Amino acid sequence: MDDLIDDGPETGGNAPEFTVSELSGAVKRTVESNFAHVRVRGEIGRLSLPRSGHIYLDLKDDRSVLAGVIWKGVAARMTHRPEEGMEVIASGRITTFPGQSKYQLVIDDIRPAGVGALMAMLEKRRAALQAEGLFDAERKKKLPFLPEVIGVVTSPSGAVIRDILHRLRDRFPRKVLIWPVAVQGERCAPEVSNAIRGFNALTPGGALPRPDLLIVARGGGSLEDLWGFNEESVVRAAAESDIPLISAVGHETDTTLIDHAADLRAPTPTGAAEKAVPVRLDLMNWVRQQDGTLTRAITGGLTTRRQRLSDLSRALPRPEALMDSARQRLDLAALRLTPALRQRTSDARARLDRLAARLDPALERAVAQKRLTLGQGAAGLTPARLQSVIRQGRRDLSGLSTRLDPARLHARTGQMAEQLASLTTRFQANSQQATKARRDRLEALDKLRQTLGYKETLERGYAVVRGADQVLTRKAEAAGHAALEVEFADGRLAVTPTGAAPKPVPRKKSPPQPPPEQGSLL
Missing domain, CATH: 3.40.50.2300 (Response regulator)
Structure with missing residues (x-):
């Protein structure tokens, strides 16, 4: 190491020469030996998170910047992830990076610089997550x-x-x-x-x-x-x-x-x-209370309905009283039936007599005419022919007498009366049935009208909004009117939309009336 340090200029051409790598290695060993473990306090500036998993950052204060690196294995074990702008205390060693001729801090541990830094980071994270809507109610x-x-x-x-x-x-x-x-x-x-x-x-x-x-x-x-x-x-x-x-x-x-x-x-x-x-016991007590309330409600309802039924039964008439009137009408009808039958028979007999009286002169004229005819042709008739004419006349007379039989006339009259009564009954039944069908249809249509009518819709909680005598169905339409009229089930109410000055509702002008004519004096 000492032989690489230049103590000063040497005379001559014997000064040592270093390669770039030798000089970079000497600097690296000098820095690492003197700063093997340091703790640095500063603010995180530039922060880079490449896909390799390493973390590159800058620690700075008001005058200097120190590059730092956190290797992937250390970053995975960190309790607090570094964030840009956070004040931290980083522990590690100083080394050099010969590839760029710079030194950097290899960080082994990094922590926020006190509770204040943690709270600042917490508040920043909370604001960011809240802005995303993760905390919305x-x-x-x-x-x-x-x-x-x-x-x-x-x-x-x-x-x-x-x-x-x-x-x-x-x-x-x-x-x-x-x-x-x-x-x-x-x-x-x-x-x-x-x-x-x-x-x-x-x-x-x-x-x-x-x-x-x-x-x-x-x-x-x-x-x-x-x-x-x-x-x-x-x-x-x-x-x-x-x-x-x-x-x-x-x-x-x-x-x-x-x-x-x-x-x-x-x-x-x-x-x-x-x-x-x-709490299970609270639920059980609540169920018991509800059971008691339900039992009392059912008992009270049954008692009320029983009393109501008793009161209504006292207001109803006795069954015997309901039948007495019908029984009396039946007795009166039975008493009137025999005289009515006798009167009907007497009327029929009188009518038959009148018909017979009208037939006797006609029969006499027919017999006389027959006799005259027989008398005129008697000269040319043989006895056999005369007997045949007499037999034919007897048959004709027998047929006429049969048609004039009172019993047969009475039977035909009764048969016609029965047919008339049957037709009357059928007509009444068909008429009542048709009337009932039309009444039911009319009631159904009336119920449908009540259900679909807008008055009934207002009774269910809806309202009709009008502006300038027209019905409004859109908010934009209502905003264009200065005054509105809201119709409820029990009447109408004038309202003013928010943000609009009330204006008088224009009324329709009535058409001009012609001047009154002068009345006549006559």
Whole structure:
């Protein structure tokens, strides 16, 4: 080493000569031997994350810049990922990079410079995730009232899981699936993210049941201990979870970014168990109260209806009283039936006598005419011919007497009366049936009119908006009117749209009326 150091100019041509590599190696050994382990405080400036996994950055203050590199293996074990603008304390060794004739800090560990730097980085990350909408209230899902299976993401060896199981057993025992994870350190964030996504990847109804609710829990600790739950991967996994998620990280005063992304934040792991399930005894008491209320309501309803039925029955007449009037009408009809039959028979007999009286002169004239005819032709008739004419006349006379039989006339009259009564009954039945069908159709059309009419629509909670005597159906149409009229079921109301000055509603001008004519004096 000493033989490479030039103590000053030498006279003559015997001054040592170095190659570039020899000189770069000498500088590298000198720097590394004097700065084998250093701690540097500064602000991260330029930050580069190539695909190789290494991290290249600059540490700077108000006057100088120091290049730094974090190799891939060290970067994978880091608790806090470096971010541009964060003030940190980096530990490592100074070395040179002969390829560019510069020196750099090979970083073995890097931490934020105090709680203030962590809080600044936390606030910056929170603002960025909030700008993406991961903390919006619209993304929050409603927790199930009584989940069948509850998935818990926590350490299996801590007191947190025992507190959760104990509280669930006291309130309402449920089936619990535990996904063991590290709750602090470099393995915390990836394991918690994988656990949330793993629970969501389970098939509903499979051999391993898919949880209805997730609880991410951890006990209290410092900001550094809880930092794994502030990592972006954990926050995104919680926001993307299809299963409702409760965050129970730390004590009541501790706040992490997963609390903002979760569907519900619990102050403690025990509080998360209390929010997950209701109290079984309270539910049983509520069911008993509802059962009592329902029983009283049914009993009261039956009593009220029984009393109502009794009151109505007292207002109804006795069955005997309903039949007395009909029975009396039947008796009166029976008493009037015999005289009516006798009168009907007498009228028919009188009518028959009148018809017979009208037939006797005609019959006498026909017989006389027949005799005259027989007398005129008697001279040329033989006895056999005369007997044949007499027999024919007797048959004609017998047929006429049969047609004039009162019994046959009475039978034909009764038959015609029966036919007339049958036709009258059929006419009345058809008329009543047609009238009933038209009445039913008219009632159905009236009900349809009442259902589809706009007045009935207003009774169901709707309203009609008018502007300048026309119905408005669009917001843009309403915005163009200074005054509106809203019709409700019980009347109309004049309103003014927001942001518009009220203007008088123009009225339709009535057509000009002709001047009154002068009345006549006559």
